[in-house]
Amino acid sequence: MKTIYLAIVLAPLLAAVLAGLFGKAIGRTVAHTVTIAGVAVSFVLSLIVFKHIALDGGEIFNGSVYTWMVSDGIHFEVGFLIDKLTALMMVVVTFVSLMVHIYTVGYMRDDPGYQRFFSYISLFTFSMLMLVMANNFLQLFFGWEAVGLMSYLLIGFWYKRESAIYANLKAFLVNRVGDFGFLLGIAAILMYTNSLDYYEVFAKAPDLTNETMSVIPGKEWAVMSVICILLFIGAMGKSAQMPLHVWLPDSMEGPTPISALIHAATMVTAGIFMVARMSPLFELSETALTVVMVIGALTAFFMGLVGIVQNDIKRVVAYSTLSQLGYMTAALGASAYAASIFHLMTHAFFKALLFLAAGSVIIALHHEQDMRRMGGLRKYMPITYWTSLVGSLALIGFPFTSGFFSKDSIIEAIHLSHIPGSTLAYWLVLLGVFVTAFYTFRMFFLVFHTDERFRQHAHDDHGHGGDPKESPWVVTLPLVALAIPSVIAGYTIDPVVVGDYFKDAIHVAHGHEAIAHMTQHYHGIWAFVAHAFKAAPVYLALLGVLAAYIIYMQRPQVADWFVDKFGWLHRILDNKYGFDSFNETVFAGGGRALGSMLWRGGDAFFIDDVLINGTAKSVGWIAGKVRHIQTGYLYHYAFAMIIGLLLLLAQLVRKMLFG
């Protein structure tokens, strides 16, 4: 099996190297063929692995590929851990990636950086696979940073755009803030367990339950809480949780396929995956779980609200991603890891679908992204329309779609959780359902229904007037291929969530059995659906759709009235709560000011002027003399030294030759 695992990661890597280094030589067609083939190989092999591990009950694989280094007796390895969690992630990652690869053939058709783009997305797939397949923290960190790098390169793919190269720098730096915490977490793990291997660390972690450390002198904190919160800071960066979420909306500057691949389906799920993978650690710290849950729930609700006031179609989907990641994170805090990963999977399908559908609309309208200049596209783009509807329904958790099962599980699990903060989290995620439905269908109506507003803004001067056309098959095929799991993936709730699918991969401590509780009351899929109709979320979702319908289809003046009456609220949302301006002023501006101060005040003034030149001045006239004759002095000095060296050398030669 090890050969297969190697092939899974190496296939996209080799394809990426080929397309990246020899792109010009091999041409466009070969470039996309090899990269698609590489990812297809990964996908098929991942399916085989999935069958082996998940369906046939194959052995968990935990083995090293090579020893990266040994230092201080600690083995730093590159190796794989393949269990059911990994197998599921591999299938999701390679499937979405394959769809995005195919889609890219159509979307990037006219782009001069065609080969480079394929190289990047394949390299990204490699990075993400390394991340999910890791069996140790070193490789996890490698994949962690590598997906960050690919995100940097892809957001800034159109490097001539000032906004794109601003966004990619911001994304990388904000992610680095998360990585900063993550790396400290890894260092803490090494300190207390002397290992970076997952299983060894998990085995030793329970002994640390009662250990404390003092980060701030005089205050003793539980070691496990410190470790888990540090690791979670990393997750906040990658999975864009408040306040490290600021990079994700801006990342929409990248081409749409990568918005789907990286900023919806894969990279941003790295944090969720990591916490689930580390469940044996997080389960040891209720404090950490509370932090995770509250931050997740806050993100879920407040980022959803911002989605309501966005006009750029991709930004609506981006804020929706933030909000959905919040749901997953909150579920992790409730120890409902299975529900969280389940939502990760369903979300990967329907969110990739929504992004690709948005991309389809964007190309049909010649790179128009403003929803105020869309509308009525339903009759021109039937496939995009119907698949978008599927994606939207799944996103709001409409009954029978995949999102319904996964989101309901999350809300139910948070409801059942008893850790501090769970009541607040429950209300936030519950209200979030209404918000989600509202912004989703606001978008849906504004794009596909309502008046055709694109005509007055059509770029006639470019000579492509006329009606928008449905996208070519390379674009619509992935839409359909993603729409199918967006519906049916939910029916795997048994065994993924309420079954024992994750038995060996995820650990839940006593007292945190929200999922176990759900399992007890689970009596088949239809009972689950019937039960849902007796609970609030379904009605909140329908209410959200209804509200969007009334405001955007029937009474457009309501929206204006709202903006008029609640201007302050609209401004807060429009400014995204001021995170960006705060960061720009305090961190970016403050950092530069501090740098200037240290440079001018510390280096130039204090060290150079006061210390160095001051010393020179105190030597008085000697300094003056030296200043006059310095050039000559230096050469003389140099000359004298060479002579001296030669004399010493001659002495040595004499000794050696003549004794």
Next chain:
Amino acid sequence: MFADWPLLSLVIWVPIVGGMMVLAAGDSGAAAARRIALGVAVVTFMLSIPLFTGFDRSTYLMQFVEQTPWISAFNINYHLGVDGFSMPLILLTTITTVLVIIAGWQVIQKRVSQYMAAFLILEGLMIGVFCSLDAILFYIFFEGMLIPMFLIIGVWGGERRVYATFKFFLYTFLGSVLMLIALIYMYSKSGSFNILELHDLKLSLGEQKLIFLAFLTGFAVKVPMWPVHTWLPDAHVEAPTGGSVILAAIMLKIGGYGFLRFSLPITPDASQAFDWLIIFMSLTAVVYIGFVAMVQKDMKKLIAYSSIAHMGFATLGMFLVFRIIANTDSMQGAALGIEGGVVQMISHGFISGALFLCVGVLYDRMHTRQIADYGGVVNTMPVFAALFVFFAMANSGLPGTSGFVGEFMVILASFKANFWFAFLAALTLILGAAYSLWMVKRVVFGDVGNDRVAALQDLNQREFLILGILAILVLLLGLWPAPLLDVMHASTEHLLQQISHSKL
């Protein structure tokens, strides 16, 4: 077949004698001077390879030892040898010199033979520093290598070269004079200049402290550590590209090497007493200098400041041991710090060398180092841009590149010493990325900034070759650092034994 060759003497004297020959070839034949210089550098590099392949990884004892009495009156010997710390640095020197000779091929048109000769002689002297086991021999090489460097900056440097050389001279000379005094004092006590014998010399705490501080002055200036670093940005800015590369890639390492060879083993108790000072200076270098680097407007200055910050990791890693013992009652982690520091030095040699070469490539075309004069270089120089971004990423410690390895190890080790050490050190993740990538954003990305950028030509084959080799080295060391680490283990273990045994 190399077993009985005096390899260390060869790698020292072949370039020095070769340099003399290049000088003798004179300016009549610039082409010949270049070719001879390259030949000498390549031969030296090949001679250094058996040092790696024939290295015995199982012992801490000095290898390839050569010993001849030199000035018997003072018991001064021509005594050479390498261990796991010095051998990799010698290889770094021989590789870098080859690259620097190639880099100066076209760019240097003035006094070609002297330029080439200066680098070859410099190479021999620097290697001499790394393999001297006699303190006086060490001191001579240590001082001697400054001469060619003065000349390189003074003759081929920029407009303010005189100011820069003067500052460089003042700093480094002051530092090494104190070191000489310390060496002579120890000779007066032991009657020996043999460094290995000095390791065993009994010294009181007071003596150790004074000797430690004398060494510190000498080495801290070389590294350079905050606050004696201000000569470096000026020297770099004025130095020609090749000079900057050698300065950053190798000469700075001599300070770090000095701590390992002299300070820690000779004065272990003083090292313990003053470790707070080194740790403070190192962390200040990482954080303070990180902020300063961010606001630089001159690319070379930015990279120079970044060098200071990165070398902070090397010195930090070396002096963590006492705090780790105090905090955890165990030595576990100390080796990680020391080895991490050495890896950081090697890696920084490749990365900073490459970055200075990158700036050189731009400077040769546009004759400016100001960030503001560039913008959108990727449009006209895509291959260069790819490499520049790669090295900038390596500079910000991206895993998979060599820049990650040392920093990772030192951060892991510093956590064992104190949470806040690790906290401050790990800030480099943010600061390093901020100054490296912000520069990349302003220089490389964006629309074509001006007509001069629009007229740029991409890398020629020679430039591509040099940067390509460095990129491969950076990647190789990042993906598989084990071979480098394996060389060091025995020496590290021995050093830890030495410093954990009090001399009092």
